[in-house]
Amino acid sequence: MAGERANDLQIITEERAAQAFLDPTRRMLASALRKPQSAAGLAQRFGLPRQRVNYHLRTLESLGMLELAGTRQKRNCTERMLRLTADAYCIDPGLLGELGRPTEPVNDRFGITAVILRLSRALSDIIARKRRAERDGRRFDSLCAEVTLGFRSRDEQQSFMIELQRFLKEKSESYRLDEDRKGRRLRVLVTAYEKDEDA
Numbered sequence: 001m002a003g004e005r006a007n008d009l010q011i012i013t014e015e016r017a018a019q020a021f022l023d024p025t026r027r028m029l030a031s032a033l034r035k036p037q038s039a040a041g042l043a044q045r046f047g048l049p050r051q052r053v054n055y056h057l058r059t060l061e062s063l064g065m066l067e068l069a070g071t072r073q074k075r076n077c078t079e080r081m082l083r084l085t086a087d088a089y090c091i092d093p094g095l096l097g098e099l100g101r102p103t104e105p106v107n108d109r110f111g112i113t114a115v116i117l118r119l120s121r122a123l124s125d126i127i128a129r130k131r132r133a134e135r136d137g138r139r140f141d142s143l144c145a146e147v148t149l150g151f152r153s154r155d156e157q158q159s160f161m162i163e164l165q166r167f168l169k170e171k172s173e174s175y176r177l178d179e180d181r182k183g184r185r186l187r188v189l190v191t192a193y194e195k196d197e198d199a
Contacts, residue, residue, distance in 0.1 A: 010086035
């Protein structure tokens, strides 16, 4: 068997690859390949013709979503053992092109539409900048933090949001570079949304 997978996350930036994962049969087969499996084993497990399974696996392998993990001998046949190339996958929202961007700016800071659009834009921007940094052989700086907050009332929640906005504005004034000055710039995006009790 080959060694451990190299990627924790694989970003899908090509339309053909995204279309491949939109096929429910391929997603079902791929979900079973977190551990190495053969086409014969998958065909038996899901009750599908082996030829059909082989077709889907070859498609996913050609797109770089599956890799050969090794081989095993079974009776007079040598079975190829395949597995996913990553632990998780993410489709770049940038594949939507202009359709992923509104024709007019959404200014409602508290609306869910604004949250989704900004997160989508941020994800696409991060993916593009990450690829550029890898191409240039430099480190891509980022930060992620997540907390759960609890409020006794909507008024208390509103007070927190106002306080947070004030804090961010103060920090943006403290850490500022003139346009013509060299340095490192980070975009900070803060979003909040309701959390289920059991999530």
